[in-house]
Amino acid sequence: MSNINRLKDKLQHLTSIVGLAGHEDKVINYVKNSIPNHDVKVDNLGNVTVKLNTSKDEDPLRVMVFAHMDELGLIVKRIEENGFLRVERLGGIPEKSLAGQSLVIDTGEKQWQGIIGTKSHHITPENEKYSVKRVNDIYADFGFRSKKEVMDAGIRIGTPVAYSRQFFSNDSIVFSNAIDNRVGCLALLELIERLEGQHLPCELYIVFSVQEEFNLRGVLPAVRDIKPHVGITIDLTLATDTPDLEGVADIQFGAGPSIATYTFHGRGTLGGLIPNPKLVNHVRLVASENEIPLQDAAFIGMLTDASFAQLENDGIAFVDLGYPARYTHAPVESVDLHDVEKLIQLTEKLVHSFNKGFNVKRG
Known part of the structure; x- marks a missing residue:
């Protein structure tokens, strides 16, 4: 090698x-x-x-x-009753990169995959198509149906949320x-x-x-x-x-x-x-x-x-x-x-x- x-x-x-x-x-x-x-x-x-x-x-x-x-990444700052997560930045996360981004939460027992939710393109108003939402206006969707499901998964206020794991390369140039x-x-x-x-x-x-x-x-x-x-x-x-x-x-x-x-x-x-x-x-x-x-x-x-x-x-x-x-x-x-x-x-x-x-x- x-x-x-x-x-x-x-x-x-x-x-x-x-x-x-x-x-x-x-x-x-x-x-x-x-x-x-x-x-x-x-x-x-x-x-x-x-x-x-x-x-x-x-x-x-x-x-x-x-x-x-x-x-760097995000933390959970609020858990909605319907299971969606509100998040806050942990480090210099660029908000322009967040829309639709895939995420991972590692609770120690299990890794949960999710995304940053985005408004469906088909019904996005013209004035929103070229704007960047602030972190306080976004939410994360991990497929939970209720706050109880989130808590049962071991996710709490302050739980870290990371970018999804990715790794690929072209010869010596690596993307990750x-x-x-x-x-x-x-x-x-x-x-x-x-x-x-x-x-x-x-x-x-x-x-x-x-x-x-x-x-x-x-x-x-x-x-x-x-x-x-x-x-x-x-x-x-x-x-x-x-x-x-x-x-x-x-x-x-x-x-x-x-x-x-x-x-x-x-x-x-x-x-x-x-x-x-x-x-x-x-x-x-x-x-x-x-x-x-x-x-x-x-x-x-x-x-x-x-x-x-x-x-x-x-x-x-x-x-x-x-x-x-x-x-x-x-x-x-x-x-x-x-x-x-x-x-x-x-x-x-x-x-x-x-x-x-x-x-x-x-x-």
Whole structure:
């Protein structure tokens, strides 16, 4: 089996798991079962930490590489007497993608399939044909006939509702739900496997984080515990090689991983990351020395786990490394696994480059 096909097979397993923010338990168990030979710590929020290469140095360079396990979706906010469900967003769900969308609820005992209801086209008024309904105006239909049937199925107020599971591909280009950020989880699992038995110049902490799609702060307990000197976030970046994004940026499928030189939400949280310049230059140098292509990215409207984690302790040098993804936060996203493979290779080389003398002090 080729490396790309092996990655594809692993990714299909990861994206088949329903694991919304705050409800990541099945992903947590998958990660733990995937690395049985390692000491795994799970904190009370659900962050999974794997420590590699305990250093004998008095104060070793601590490096943290992390990616979030959770996906975005909806929650049940009201159950109608006739069995229909009213929902609320859990994360940045684009309302334009919801009409007619197929959904899944995993109660632990059973998976229930449903859809977002849409008014029959034949009787839709002209003024509604080109409008987007807000999440507060939509409903989900899971085929229940009464509120009692819903409750008997184990569905309650607050139950998570996910996009239906889908997975298909054309060679290395994969289409699936939850590409964001199960690809990051795939990269971490691959990194652990490839570093098996190797001596590292640093203490390495691999963290699978929680609740990124909710408020980006779920990783903070792990950061406070590890107290890293250097951190690498692995998450998507926005591929802009589709017809509707021409001229927005130059991030392309097949051109390798990205390094984010600037991210800023611009709304609400006002979070973002301007990465440590010395760390950025180091990443570029390692990529160049190993002939790994690297795309520069700068976006408003994006955030990652690093946005608030960088402010912990004495301030931490973080950098966002990404895989280009199309159709982000939509029911089906897309990624080129050749970019993911190069991202894993770059991360492995970077881990070997971080030694006790590595300096990211500003000024």
